[in-house]
Amino acid sequence: QQQVKQSPQSLIVQKGGISIINCAYENTAFDYFPWYQQFPGKGPALLIAIRPDVSEKKEGRFTISFNKSAKQFSLHIMDSQPGDSATYFCAALNTDKLIFGTGTRLQVFP
Amino acid sequence: EPEVTQTPSHQVTQMGQEVILRCVPISNHLYFYWYRQILGQKVEFLVSFYNNEISEKSEIFDDQFSVERPDGSNFTLKIRSTKLEDSAMYFCASSKDMNYGYTFGSGTRLTVV
Numbered sequence: 001q002q003q004v005k006q007s008p009q010s011l012i013v014q015k016g017g018i019s020i021i022n023c024a025y026e027n028t029a030f031d032y033f034p035w036y037q038q039f040p041g042k043g044p045a046l047l048i049a050i051r052p053d054v055s056e057k058k059e060g061r062f063t064i065s066f067n068k069s070a071k072q073f074s075l076h077i078m079d080s081q082p083g084d085s086a087t088y089f090c091a092a093l094n095t096d097k098l099i100f101g102t103g104t105r106l107q108v109f110p
Numbered sequence: 111e112p113e114v115t116q117t118p119s120h121q122v123t124q125m126g127q128e129v130i131l132r133c134v135p136i137s138n139h140l141y142f143y144w145y146r147q148i149l150g151q152k153v154e155f156l157v158s159f160y161n162n163e164i165s166e167k168s169e170i171f172d173d174q175f176s177v178e179r180p181d182g183s184n185f186t187l188k189i190r191s192t193k194l195e196d197s198a199m200y201f202c203a204s205s206k207d208m209n210y211g212y213t214f215g216s217g218t219r220l221t222v223v
Contacts, residue, residue, distance in 0.1 A: 034211040036153075043114075043201050043214035044153060089153060096141060096208035097166055100153040 002027060004092050006101030013108050019077040021104045023090035026071060030092035030099075035064065035075045038087045038103075047088070048075070080108045112136040114215035116202050122221045123192055131187045131218045133202030142185045143203040143212060144177065146170070153201065159185065160208070192222045 005024045013019045023033075032051055036044035050057045050064040050073065057064045063076040077084055085108050090101040115134040123129050135142050144156040157167040159177055176188045185204075189196055199219050203212035 032209060032211070036214075041216075043203075043216045045214070046211040049211050093209070093211075095166065096143075096158045096160070097155050097168075098143075098145075098153075098212065099155070102152045 002094070002099050004090060004099050004101040006090050006104060008104060009102070010105045011107070013080045013106065015080065015082060015108055015110050017080050017108075019080045019084070019106055019108070020074055021088055021090070021106075022072065022074045023101050024070075024072045025092050025099075027092070027094060028071070029094050032093035033064070033066065033073050034091050034093070034098070035062075036089045036091060036100075038089065044089060077106075080106075082108045082110055084108050112213070114202055114204055114213050116200075116215035116218050118218060119216065120219045120221070122223060125194060125222055126191050129189050129192055129220065131189075131200050131202075131220070133185045133187075133215055134183050135185055135202065135204030136206075136213055137183070139204035139206050139213075141165075141205045141208050141212075142177075142179070143205075144187045145201045145203060145214075146198040147201065147217075148198045156187075156200075158208075189220075192220075194222050196220060197222045 034049035035047045037047045038044045048062045061078045066073045088104045091098045117132045142159040147153045158165045199217040201217045203214045205212040
């Protein structure tokens with residue numbers, strides 16, 4: 001199965017809160033899991049990525065948690081800021097093709 | 111920071127017309143891609159290109175679509191006879207290594223009327 005399922009579809013968080021976005025996959029051939037941030041009218045920008053041999057990766061306020069046995073991974077945004085308001089896509093790489101999740105629209109209110 | 115450049119940013123075309131979307135990938139990248147995003151939906155893979163040939167293409171990438179790297183810097187997507195349902199944002203991307211994330215351009219918004 002080539003799908004990547006993403007939830008929630010939208011998320012509203014107060015400034016300073018934690019934003020959590022979840023993704024699940026079925027194809028065990030996926031070997032690279034990036035998260036992309038997209039602002040309106042712009043292309044997706046790589047935010048952070050993880051490989052399945054690692055359970056967690058942290059870069060600044062962004063953390064990916066990866067559960068290989070459950071085939072799930074999630075993005076945590078700590079201390080969420082209004083500037084984080086964007087659409088977030090998880091993705092999975094199979095050979096040279098990225099399969100994207102359906103996206104999560106995050107709104108951070110002051 | 112190196113960028114993937116796409117032109118034009120917005121193109122309006124009549125149904126049945128041919129369009130060419132242009133991209134300049136990052137100079138030392140070897141893998142090139144086209145993706146599209148219909149308004150409000152997820153980003154979908156169209157085609158990957160390496161070593162001057164298509165390495166993989168999706169079901170969307172039918173005979174109406176073609177890609178070309180006419181010189182050492184440009185990478186183009188041609189749609190021969192556009193349909194209304196081709197209206198979307200088209201993103202070009204490139205990567206140095208197929209096992210890593212890509213750099214996407216800002217996209218071309220194609221509107222077919």
